[in-house]
Amino acid sequence: MKLWGRVLRPLLSCPERIRRAQGWTSSSSGQPHAPLAGLWSATGLVSHWTEVFKKRGIPEARESSEYIVAHVLGAKTFQSLKPVLRTQPLTPWQLRRVQELCSHRLQRMPVQYILGEWDFRGLNLKMMPPVFIPRPETEELVEWVLEEVAQSPCVARAQGGPLILEVGCGSGAIALSLLSLLPEGQVIAVDQGEAAICLTHENAQRLQLQDRIRIVCLDVTLEGNWTHLLPWGPVDLIVSNPPYVFHQDMEQLAPEIRSYEDAAALDGGEEGMDVITHILSLAPWLLKDSGIFLEVDPRHPELVNSWLQNRPGLSLSLMAVRKDYCGRSRFLHIQRSGP
Numbered sequence: 612m613k614l615w616g617r618v619l620r621p622l623l624s625c626p627e628r629i630r631r632a633q634g635w636t637s638s639s640s641g642q643p644h645a646p647l648a649g650l651w652s653a654t655g656l657v658s659h660w661t662e663v664f665k666k667r668g669i670p671e672a673r674e675s676s677e678y679i680v681a682h683v684l685g686a687k688t689f690q691s692l693k694p695v696l697r698t699q700p701l702t703p704w705q706l707r708r709v710q711e712l713c714s715h716r717l718q719r720m721p722v723q724y725i726l727g728e729w730d731f732r733g734l735n736l737k738m739m740p741p742v743f744i745p746r747p748e749t750e751e752l753v754e755w756v757l758e759e760v761a762q763s764p765c766v767a768r769a770q771g772g773p774l775i776l777e778v779g780c781g782s783g784a785i786a787l788s789l790l791s792l793l794p795e796g797q798v799i800a801v802d803q804g805e806a807a808i809c810l811t812h813e814n815a816q817r818l819q820l821q822d823r824i825r826i827v828c829l830d831v832t833l834e835g836n837w838t839h840l841l842p843w844g845p846v847d848l849i850v851s852n853p854p855y856v857f858h859q860d861m862e863q864l865a866p867e868i869r870s871y872e873d874a875a876a877l878d879g880g881e882e883g884m885d886v887i888t889h890i891l892s893l894a895p896w897l898l899k900d901s902g903i904f905l906e907v908d909p910r911h912p913e914l915v916n917s918w919l920q921n922r923p924g925l926s927l928s929l930m931a932v933r934k935d936y937c938g939r940s941r942f943l944h945i946q947r948s949g950p
Contacts, residue, residue, distance in 0.1 A: 652701070657676045776798075776897060777798055786800040848902065883911065
């Protein structure tokens with residue numbers, strides 16, 4: 612499912628604005644796509660909708676078609692379908708369902724929302740608009756946190772596992788991935804969006820991890836809100852994939868992102884630093900002796916380092932920067948540099 616990473620990153624959008632049609636979505640010629648009739652195999656449907664998507668300028672045309680057809684047939688990927696299911700005719704209901712889901716894709720709805728689920732580090736998570744969709748590169752952030760826990764015995768608490776604070780939990784992807792691989796760990800997951808809080812609750816129960824996660828609706832940018840976290844702290848680690856898109860870049864995001872995902876989970880303000888600086892400002896009050904792990908824009912390492920150097924009272928230092936698998940500076944490790 613990592614093939615969908617390109618659609619999910621903040622790329623420049625296509626020139627055309629999204630058009631929401633009533634009923635069946637119209638083709639580029641203005642004629643509606645009539646419901647398909649006759650005998651259609653899964654392979655034939657994939658080819659048909661791939662061509663339709665290409666003509667309409669839909670990104671990842673073939674991948675979109677394959678995921679939708681496979682989903683209707685009860686599989687995660689088209690490649691995992693048994694050969695017989697690829698060639699036998701679909702039922703009339705299956706044909707209608709494929710057409711319905713493909714009409715949403717023609718309206719530039721992300722496949723994750725269309726399917727209503729997506730995998731993240733092997734966990735199957737429910738997806739629902741407008742909650743932020745976890746990106747493939749965020750799996751690397753989780754991996755770095757796990758490495759830190761494994762290499763730093765001081766991170767372990769008296770109970771045997773770390774207490775981790777996640778700021779901006781969205782669907783719960785980061786928090787639940789960490790819990791699934793840290794059997795004695797605990798997470799405090801906060802988000803300002805009620806939809807995100809509800810979805811994280813649902814995914815935690817779906818994965819039977821609800822007993823080790825405390826989910827709190829809280830906006831860390833509001834003065835004094837952080838004090839609500841003090842009774843559960845101090846925490847061993849802080850991890851976050853915060854809103855970090857530069858405000859002037861918001862209009863350039865792809866329609867899949869701009870028109871469906873919560874702007875508050877994307878827009879980081881003028882320099883993409885609004886939430887990042889709040890996390891760093893609160894860290895000395897909430898953090899024990901370990902560090903903060905952030906996913907950021909490639910322009911942020913220099914900005915964050917300069918910001919910290921101008922605030923020596925926080926006693927925080929940028930310790931390391933990691934690149935994502937595309938070679939862009941994407942992840943930061945910030946640690947206490949004093950008492």
